[in-house]
Amino acid sequence: MRMAELSRESGVPVATIKYYQREGLLPPGELTSPNQARYGAAHVRRLKLVRALLEIGGLSIAAVGEVLAAIDDSGTSTHGILGLAQHGLPMAKLEVTAEDRAWAMGRIGETARRRGWDVHPESPVVESLLGVLCALRQVGHEWVLDALDRYAEAADSVAEADVTAVARLGTTEAVVEGAVVGTVLGDALFAALRRMAHAQVSRRQFTG
Amino acid sequence: MRMAELSRESGVPVATIKYYQREGLLPPGELTSPNQARYGAAHVRRLKLVRALLEIGGLSIAAVGEVLAAIDDSGTSTHGILGLAQHGLPMAKLEVTAEDRAWAMGRIGETARRRGWDVHPESPVVESLLGVLCALRQVGHEWVLDALDRYAEAADSVAEADVTAVARLGTTEAVVEGAVVGTVLGDALFAALRRMAHAQVSRRQFTG
Structure with a gap:
């Protein structure tokens, strides 16, 4: 696919995709002429991962670069990649x-x-x-x-469930994205549930 | 005590104390002359509560006013006050x-x-x-x-421990302050512990 289609497919504006490329977060496409490149499904996946790391995870551009380098280094263990994703989180x-x-x-x-x-x-x-x-x-x-x-x-108890579920996601990219999304949105999920439980316990202890 | 001492005692600058007074978050002192007022331990306690609600809880000035009004309304139940404190949290x-x-x-x-x-x-x-x-x-x-x-x-499980502990704090003001601090810093505490547990579970599942 061309750049315009990559943008539609991933939901990321063209200018932003070019910025990610300059920052080394997205590999170049296959050149089909001096001014045109072709992109594939791997580019779409990578773009979605970059967005998840930046917007949901709140990682810096530099931290995203480190996580991606670890993914692309076949010598990094799943534990090592999860650690990098986690340490990049604010x-x-x-x-x-x-x-x-x-x-x-x-x-x-x-x-x-x-x-x-x-x-x-x-x-x-x-x-x-x-x-x-x-x-x-x-x-x-x-x-x-x-x-x-x-x-x-x-x-x-929660972490055991998190890691077991995330490990089942298949590809390394899916695991990393899952770890970041699960860590960040999992915090919000637990916080909201804890407040619901507070209300219930308070109701039980302090009302007739 | 005079305003200067109230400021030292509570750690809140004089200008800020006056601002809280204008917003109705702190009752006036007892006038000892047209230009001087005397403050007591209740003012120090109230100031610490206001600071906790604003700075740790992130409540708006208006939300703090509602919580304080509920505290001062002897008809509000502990459950009602905890609910107001919680609903004011961002x-x-x-x-x-x-x-x-x-x-x-x-x-x-x-x-x-x-x-x-x-x-x-x-x-x-x-x-x-x-x-x-x-x-x-x-x-x-x-x-x-x-x-x-x-x-x-x-x-x-966590909420049960939270509410039981907070109810033991004694005065209504201490309970409200405890509920806000415990809710907000409790979120951060759980998030950090969950990440430590993630690292441990990942180590166990993915390394030799």
Whole structure:
């Protein structure tokens, strides 16, 4: 197909497709004349993946480039690609004191031990969790962490279902797109369900 | 205490305190002369609550005013106040077609029935959940909803712990502040834990 059809098929404007090409996010088409190229189904798939990573995942152009490079490097394991997709996702960060950091790492370590999780202190996910713990402490609401093990158990249950489902999606591109969409929209899904459950529990506990 | 001390004690700048007073978020102090007023511990507590609602909860000034009015109206139940605090929280919304809406309400109804939840279709929480379901459908990732019951079960488990803990906080103001902080930072806490669990499950499933 020509560029115009690629744009229709993928729903991405021509100017945007050309921008992605300049940034190396989309391989060139097969040249059929000096000014014309032909594109295939692989280009449509790749464009949809790029859109999902940028718009749903909120990844930067550079982070998308890294994820795509990992996909195209046949030596990268599924675990490695999922890790890259995850680490590119935007996560809250917070400046914390050394004392707060030590306290938070202690709490995280205890919970991780009880759940059998490895903790990689250099991981952005650990850094993000650490920021949340310190924020709770700074605003004087450490009591939330009394339920840390219950939260971790719930997270484990959901994550098991997520990873099992995403692994079944088939192609590497589908798995990566699924991981990003599932991670980001899964957060929103859980947040909304938790609020519904709050309303129900509150109704039960506080009304007649 | 005088205004300057109220500012030091609460960590809120004088100009901001005056702005809150003009917006009706903070009751006037007791006048000791035409130009001077005295403030008490109740003012400090109220200021901290206003800050939590605005900065952590992301509520609008108008929404904060409604929550405070409910607190001050002795006829409002704890359940009613928690509902107001929750409904003031920012939630994602999405334009959806009537067909998508009907489909999403069907899915929500089934899951709610299995969990024994009431569904109030006019509630902003239901609207937000509905938006997430429709977003998943629009991007072609409905498979995430295969785990909807598992997500709902996890949300129930966490919400039970949340509401029980928050109810123990004592004063109505502490309960409201706790509900907002716990809801908003609880989202971030769960999201970070879910990513840690993803990494662990992926490691187990995809590496040797």
